[in-house]
Amino acid sequence: MDASIAAAWCFEDQSTRYADAVLQTLIDGAVAVVPLIWKLEVVNALVVAERRKRITPEKSARFIQDLQRFAIEVDADGTDQIFTTVLHQARQFQRSAYDASYLELAKRRGLPFASKDEPLLTAAERLGVVIFKA
Numbered sequence: 001m002d003a004s005i006a007a008a009w010c011f012e013d014q015s016t017r018y019a020d021a022v023l024q025t026l027i028d029g030a031v032a033v034v035p036l037i038w039k040l041e042v043v044n045a046l047v048v049a050e051r052r053k054r055i056t057p058e059k060s061a062r063f064i065q066d067l068q069r070f071a072i073e074v075d076a077d078g079t080d081q082i083f084t085t086v087l088h089q090a091r092q093f094q095r096s097a098y099d100a101s102y103l104e105l106a107k108r109r110g111l112p113f114a115s116k117d118e119p120l121l122t123a124a125e126r127l128g129v130v131i132f133k134a
Helices: 003-008 016-028 038-050 057-068 074-094 096-107 119-127
Strands: 032-034 071-075
Touching: 003 016, 003 038, 003 057, 032 038, 032 096, 038 057, 038 071, 038 096, 071 074, 074 096, 074 119, 096 119
Parallel strands: 032 071
Antiparallel strands: none
16 A cells, blocks of 8 residues: 555545545554555645645644554565665666565565555556555
């Protein structure tokens, strides 16, 4: 699950049926596994939204509390792959290193991948990663 999914939960104008389906799986008790960068990306989205007056700091705090209720595991093992697999996949699929860290994690751990980013989903499919279906 990439950070675009969490952003869709926070911002109504980014909400989709797909993001809602991912959320429902977490509500139902599924575990999401994310790379280390995920928390930084979520916080960055909140801070940028606060600067643009789309959200208040209080709503950001409530959203983070809500996220912490879910089983979201941060995969620290992926740091060993940054200079190798992540770099290779970023080059191969012309994606950012951040995006490639999500691909690497899903491939290495055999996890279904959830994202709203179509080029990233295409790259995941080319790697043989199972895509979360709503």
